[in-house]
Amino acid sequence: MPEKDSKQPVDNSRRNFLKNSGFALGGLIVGGVIGGSLTGQKEATTKEAEKVVEKPVDYNKALMFFNQEQFQTTEAAVECIFPQDEHGPGAKELGVAYYIDHQLASPWGINAKDYMQGPFYKGSATQGMQSPLRRAEIFTIGLQGLNTYSQQKYNKKFAELSEAEHEEVLTVFEEGKEFQLTGTTTKEFFKMLRSLTLEGVYADPMYGGNKDMQGWKMRKYPGNQMGYAKDIEKEEFMTIEPKSLHDHMGH
Amino acid sequence: MATKLPKVPVVIAGMGWSGGIIAAELTKAGIKVVGLERGKGRSTADYYMAHDELRYAQRNEMMQDLSKETITFRHNTKERSLPMRTYGSFLLGDGLGGSGSHWNGQTYRFLPYDFEIKSKTIERYGAKKIPEGMTLQDWGITYDELEPYFDKFEKMAGIAGDQEQNPMVGKRSNPFPLPPMKKTPIMKMFEEAAKKLGYHPYTIPSANLTDIYKNPDGIERAACQYCAFCERFGCEYGAKADPVVTVIPVAQNTGNLEVRTYSNVTRIIHDGKKASGVVYVNTLTGEEFEQPADVVILASYVFNNVRILLNSKLGKPYDPVAGTGVIGRNYAYQVQAGKAIGFYDDKEFNTFMGAGALGTIFDDFNGDNFDHSDLNFLHGGGIRVAQTGARPIASNSVPKGTKSWGKEFKSTSIKYANSVITVSTQGANLPYKHHFLDLDPVYKDAYGMPLLRITYDFEDQDRELTKFLAEKAGEVLKEMGPSKMQVSGELGPYDITPYQSTHNTGGVVMGTDPSISAVNRYSQMWDAENVFVVGASSFTHNSGYNPTGTVGALSYLAAEGILKYLQKGGSLV
Numbered sequence: 071m072p073e074k075d076s077k078q079p080v081d082n083s084r085r086n087f088l089k090n091s092g093f094a095l096g097g098l099i100v101g102g103v104i105g106g107s108l109t110g111q112k113e114a115t116t117k118e119a120e121k122v123v124e125k126p127v128d129y130n131k132a133l134m135f136f137n138q139e140q141f142q143t144t145e146a147a148v149e150c151i152f153p154q155d156e157h158g159p160g161a162k163e164l165g166v167a168y169y170i171d172h173q174l175a176s177p178w179g180i181n182a183k184d185y186m187q188g189p190f191y192k193g194s195a196t197q198g199m200q201s202p203l204r205r206a207e208i209f210t211i212g213l214q215g216l217n218t219y220s221q222q223k224y225n226k227k228f229a230e231l232s233e234a235e236h237e238e239v240l241t242v243f244e245e246g247k248e249f250q251l252t253g254t255t256t257k258e259f260f261k262m263l264r265s266l267t268l269e270g271v272y273a274d275p276m277y278g279g280n281k282d283m284q285g286w287k288m289r290k291y292p293g294n295q296m297g298y299a300k301d302i303e304k305e306e307f308m309t310i311e312p313k314s315l316h317d318h319m320g321h
Numbered sequence: 322m323a324t325k326l327p328k329v330p331v332v333i334a335g336m337g338w339s340g341g342i343i344a345a346e347l348t349k350a351g352i353k354v355v356g357l358e359r360g361k362g363r364s365t366a367d368y369y370m371a372h373d374e375l376r377y378a379q380r381n382e383m384m385q386d387l388s389k390e391t392i393t394f395r396h397n398t399k400e401r402s403l404p405m406r407t408y409g410s411f412l413l414g415d416g417l418g419g420s421g422s423h424w425n426g427q428t429y430r431f432l433p434y435d436f437e438i439k440s441k442t443i444e445r446y447g448a449k450k451i452p453e454g455m456t457l458q459d460w461g462i463t464y465d466e467l468e469p470y471f472d473k474f475e476k477m478a479g480i481a482g483d484q485e486q487n488p489m490v491g492k493r494s495n496p497f498p499l500p501p502m503k504k505t506p507i508m509k510m511f512e513e514a515a516k517k518l519g520y521h522p523y524t525i526p527s528a529n530l531t532d533i534y535k536n537p538d539g540i541e542r543a544a545c546q547y548c549a550f551c552e553r554f555g556c557e558y559g560a561k562a563d564p565v566v567t568v569i570p571v572a573q574n575t576g577n578l579e580v581r582t583y584s585n586v587t588r589i590i591h592d593g594k595k596a597s598g599v600v601y602v603n604t605l606t607g608e609e610f611e612q613p614a615d616v617v618i619l620a621s622y623v624f625n626n627v628r629i630l631l632n633s634k635l636g637k638p639y640d641p642v643a644g645t646g647v648i649g650r651n652y653a654y655q656v657q658a659g660k661a662i663g664f665y666d667d668k669e670f671n672t673f674m675g676a677g678a679l680g681t682i683f684d685d686f687n688g689d690n691f692d693h694s695d696l697n698f699l700h701g702g703g704i705r706v707a708q709t710g711a712r713p714i715a716s717n718s719v720p721k722g723t724k725s726w727g728k729e730f731k732s733t734s735i736k737y738a739n740s741v742i743t744v745s746t747q748g749a750n751l752p753y754k755h756h757f758l759d760l761d762p763v764y765k766d767a768y769g770m771p772l773l774r775i776t777y778d779f780e781d782q783d784r785e786l787t788k789f790l791a792e793k794a795g796e797v798l799k800e801m802g803p804s805k806m807q808v809s810g811e812l813g814p815y816d817i818t819p820y821q822s823t824h825n826t827g828g829v830v831m832g833t834d835p836s837i838s839a840v841n842r843y844s845q846m847w848d849a850e851n852v853f854v855v856g857a858s859s860f861t862h863n864s865g866y867n868p869t870g871t872v873g874a875l876s877y878l879a880a881e882g883i884l885k886y887l888q889k890g891g892s893l894v
Contacts, residue, residue, distance in 0.1 A: 193403040197403045198403075198407065274374075298674035302503050302674050
């Protein structure tokens with residue numbers, strides 16, 4: 071447990087935390103919402119460890135958007151972007167393809183908060199995205215493109231190619247010269263694939279990737295701690311057991 | 322037909338910093354105020370799950386819904402303007418607290434030079450130093466005149482900073498109300514390097530409280546926990562000064578403020594001389610209301626302040642060909658491209674810890690703190706190291722030449738995950754005749770009103786400034802001993818796709834001459850004495866600093882003016 075510091079609400083009871091970080095003024099309470107999550111952290115950690123041993127079913131591992139082939143193509147592509155190595159698991163094991171599936175099924179996947187009114191004109195690249203296509207459509211077209219190109223060049227589906235061949239295909243898509251897609255470009259698709267892969271590796275595990283916070287552990291990132299007030303000045307590097315948003319629930 | 326509501330003394334459009342400060346000052350004086358906020362209500366209770374990089378930093382949870390309203394952009398009048406369909410260059414705040422809820426809390430005062438930029442430039446270098454087309458103009462107020470209002474803002478927010486006066490910035494009447502932020506190892510390295518080179522570093526003034534603080538309004542808040550989720554996030558501790566935990570509750574406690582959320586002001590009703598109220602849409606029902614008022618205050622973000630005026634046909638729209646008219650004039654931004662990145666092979670830093678306003682800066686190359694005689698640009702920028710929290714989705718720097726994906730990328734990005742230091746620069750942006758805001762002729766918002774159009778590009782001034790600041794940043798970083806380093810001093814055309822800065826300024830600028838300014842020092846419109854337009858829209862140019870401190874000072878000054886106006890009426894100058 072962290073040491074006591076009268077100014078910083080780190081390990082006190084919920085009541086003390088509220089007293090220190092929230093305040094009452096004329097009946098208004100401001101601050102101190104997360105207070106509840108501070109209590110019983112130790113207990114929670116023990117429970118989590120037990121859960122891992124029991125290997126519960128992960129009901130999150132199912133598909134909201136992809137068909138089976140799209141899922142397999144995505145798994146192969148993300149593994150090539152962020153492969154398994156001596157540091158730890160690759161994107162496939164981290165659940166990144168599930169993450170992408172869930173994102174494409176989300177409001178983000180259909181550009182719910184983007185300006186999608188016409189007319190649509192092609193502008194300069196520095197004027198930004200001007201396509202009427204939704205992200206989920208662009209990704210689907212891109213996945214289809216990976217298979218079409220792989221069939222043309224290697225007479226196989228993308229997922230069936232070797233590691234070296236995966237790299238060759240993705241390099242062609244990244245450069246955006248050799249192969250054309252309808253309605254979008256391989257370059258645009260590749261950019262989305264790369265950023266979705268990094269998101270899936272490093273977003274909170276709640277979203278379906280970053281399995282067991284292993285993405286974070288590889289880079290010694292402690293996830294979402296309550297705060298670092300007592301460590302922020304320290305010279306030595308601190309390796310801290312990561313916490314996820316799940317750790318803030320249930321108190 | 323709009324439903325006409327009973328008349329109120331004061332109506333404010335927008336409940337961010339400007340609207341909140343003015344609401345607090347007026348309601349404390351017993352004035353009844355209606356605050357119209359187009360977004361939702363907010364409290365710290367909303368931030369239970371706030372430590373979520375994907376939701377807040379990548380998917381912009383706290384920002385305006387662009388499907389309802391955005392801006393359009395073109396580089397020049399020959400190009401077709403196109404809508405900003407998704408977020409990139411800047412992030413538009415939304416909801417109670419506005420941008421004041423998702424900011425970092427870095428709180429500066431613009432320099433004495435800024436407020437008299439044209440006079441002081443001519444005085445030192447002669448009129449020829451100002452390039453053709455640069456519409457530099459004085460603000461119509463001096464630093465010394467604004468100083469008491471900076472002081473007031475800083476005391477309200479609880480700004481933390483070094484207790485001794487820094488020689489590069491305007492003279493302070495009082496020290497910062499709180500001691501500075503804690504110093505991290507990378508801040509110490511930067512400070513030592515800058516001092517060794519003869520510069521004058523100081524701890525970034527911070528609106529993240531460094532101790533429990535009770536402000537003059539009686540609001541008490543807790544200290545910052547350095548949790549590393551600040552910019553783009555709301556603070557669950559209430560430690561970051563935010564209108565929602567400072568001025569808005571003060572105003573609400575008086576019983577004189579009525580906040581109406583989901584209320585989007587579309588236009589001001591006026592007769593060409595005075596306003597009689599505003600029209601707004603309830604965004605939940607689509608119902609239109611007319612709210613009559615004695616005084617109308619626009620305190621929305623820069624773009625929406627300009628848009629409401631243009632859609633209301635109030636004030637003379639700026640004409641970039643003739644250079645006449647004022648609404649939309651002197652749009653400016655921020656020049657941030659210059660930086661130096663250092664990679665350390667054998668050192669790791671706790672850069673995953675942090676706070677929005679945690680860092681060290683020096684201003685030896687900001688404003689006119691250095692001689693520009695032999696330089697082909699004006700003004701300058703701050704050079705700094707900030708430790709705002711290196712979150713893993715966004716922080717994957719690798720040395721130049723490293724592949725951006727695959728085996729090499731993975732191992733290199735992990736190797737340097739905690740071993741990168743960036744010395745960044747924040748350059749001023751000066752106004753040009755052909756940088757302006759007007760209404761887009763094609764694209765409309767969800768309520769059928771024209772979108773605002775930005776016509777803007779970077780100039781040679783900005784390219785020279787970027788190169789200069791990047792070189793200086795590189796020299797400091799070199800002293801900090803990285804294993805590898807790279808300096809970026811190139812600036813291409815303005816690109817709306819990568820995030821740069823949410824420091825947009827101008828469009829309703831202040832001054833003493835109504836032919837080149839829209840408001841006077843009290844943010845009172847020359848063309849309608851009972852309309853006040855408050856915020857960074859009144860900046861005649863943008864300085865090498867974050868703008869909120871100056872917005873806060875101008876808001877307190879405007880509040881004082883509005884109180885005077887309510888008593889006496891007429892022009893305040």
